[in-house]
Amino acid sequence: MLKPQISVELPAKNAYNYPIYIGQNLLDEYTDWLSPLIPGKKIVIITDEVVCKLHARNFAAILEKSGYDVLLLSFAPGEESKSYDKFVYLLDEMLKHKCDRHSLCIAFGGGVVGDITGFVAACFMRGIKYIQIPTTALSMIDSSVGGKTAINSEHGKNLIGAFYQPVAVIMDTNLIDSLPKDQLINGLIEAIKIFLTSDSEYFNYTLTNLGDIVSKDYTKLTKVIQRAVELKADVVAKDEKEENLRMILNCGHTIGHAIEKLSEYKMAHGYAVALGILVEAKISFLSGLLNHEQYVLIEQILTKLDITAKHLKHFKASDIVAATLIDKKNKAGNIYMILLASIGKVSQSHDGKFATIIAPDIIFQALSTFGL
Ligand code: GLY
Numbered sequence: 001m002l003k004p005q006i007s008v009e010l011p012a013k014n015a016y017n018y019p020i021y022i023g024q025n026l027l028d029e030y031t032d033w034l035s036p037l038i039p040g041k042k043i044v045i046i047t048d049e050v051v052c053k054l055h056a057r058n059f060a061a062i063l064e065k066s067g068y069d070v071l072l073l074s075f076a077p078g079e080e081s082k083s084y085d086k087f088v089y090l091l092d093e094m095l096k097h098k099c100d101r102h103s104l105c106i107a108f109g110g111g112v113v114g115d116i117t118g119f120v121a122a123c124f125m126r127g128i129k130y131i132q133i134p135t136t137a138l139s140m141i142d143s144s145v146g147g148k149t150a151i152n153s154e155h156g157k158n159l160i161g162a163f164y165q166p167v168a169v170i171m172d173t174n175l176i177d178s179l180p181k182d183q184l185i186n187g188l189i190e191a192i193k194i195f196l197t198s199d200s201e202y203f204n205y206t207l208t209n210l211g212d213i214v215s216k217d218y219t220k221l222t223k224v225i226q227r228a229v230e231l232k233a234d235v236v237a238k239d240e241k242e243e244n245l246r247m248i249l250n251c252g253h254t255i256g257h258a259i260e261k262l263s264e265y266k267m268a269h270g271y272a273v274a275l276g277i278l279v280e281a282k283i284s285f286l287s288g289l290l291n292h293e294q295y296v297l298i299e300q301i302l303t304k305l306d307i308t309a310k311h312l313k314h315f316k317a318s319d320i321v322a323a324t325l326i327d328k329k330n331k332a333g334n335i336y337m338i339l340l341a342s343i344g345k346v347s348q349s350h351d352g353k354f355a356t357i358i359a360p361d362i363i364f365q366a367l368s369t370f371g372l
Pocket of ligand 1 (some may be wrong): 143240
């Protein structure tokens with residue numbers, strides 16, 4: 001047996017402890033959170049053209065007035081910008097403008113901005129600090145926390161990337177004040193998802209208060225965002241690299257990703273995941289895990305958001321199953337899914353795994369109950 005002569009023992013330092021601030025007017029109070037995080041004076045704000053005009057340009061001007069040297073970089077909004085081209089463009093601009101290891105990146109935008117900025121920060125001079133300032137409900141509740149960074153390739157979404165954690169996440173709720181209702185729901189689905197996997201009390205709270213939450217009752221909406229983020233942070237802290245526990249965040253996503261792909265990404269992520277939750281909850285029920293009463297509550301919360309089986313009818317069962325077969329989380333040709341044992345609890349196999357292998361037949365059976 002070959003024995004290593006030397007082992008590299010990195011100290012278990014708390015490199016990944018980072019604060020998440022949630023509240024109003026956080027951008028105005030930037031000195032409180034920014035000063036302790038920036039090693040030098042150079043800040044690179046990466047954003048998209050819409051967020052740039054709405055918020056990022058103003059914020060850059062404020063920082064410049066206080067003596068920071070700000071490079072503001074933007075690109076067209078949308079998933080197409082998570083590309084090799086934009087990745088190279090951002091890095092080259094940073095080099096051209098003499099950014100160095102002490103420069104700080106700020107991802108100012110939604111999931112696309114957060115993902116590519118995180119990956120740029122991970123690669124620039126082997127890694128520099130970055131902050132997430134999410135501007136959509138979806139990026140606040142899900143993508144800005146947890147350090148999944150990526151760009152897309154012609155072979156699929158998020159296939160090139162790194163786990164690279166930000167040094168802070170700033171969730172200024174003023175930024176989502178003007179979000180249209182469908183975009184708020186797009187993010188809320190991820191909160192409902194994590195409550196389904198981990199917190200029945202908050203699932204019930206959300207079900208009871210859904211009208212007020214969707215109407216942006218500040219206290220109730222913030223309470224839901226805060227709890228969802230707290231639960232996600234806890235999962236990420238326990239399993240950063242998605243070896244097991246972090247898989248629970250994929251609840252609803254096996255079918256959700258298939259639907260998103262079949263819609264050619266025209267259906268928003270949260271809405272596709274909501275349909276995924278509906279089908280996967282039905283599979284949990286058909287598998288004898290989730291009881292009928294709880295299945296009905298899941299159907300009810302989605303119906304209140306006008307997400308029902310009628311939206312599934314645009315798709316063919318065989319296409320959905322075929323699309324789940326090419327999910328990047330599959331292993332050895334098996335389809336993996338997160339099944340619910342009850343609201344607030346994910347089913348675990350005898351070896352403690354949260355992702356369960358699913359036979360295509362049961363997916364067909366569940367889809368047939370929705371008329372597909
Ligand atoms: N969006 C799922 C995760 O961060 O793992």
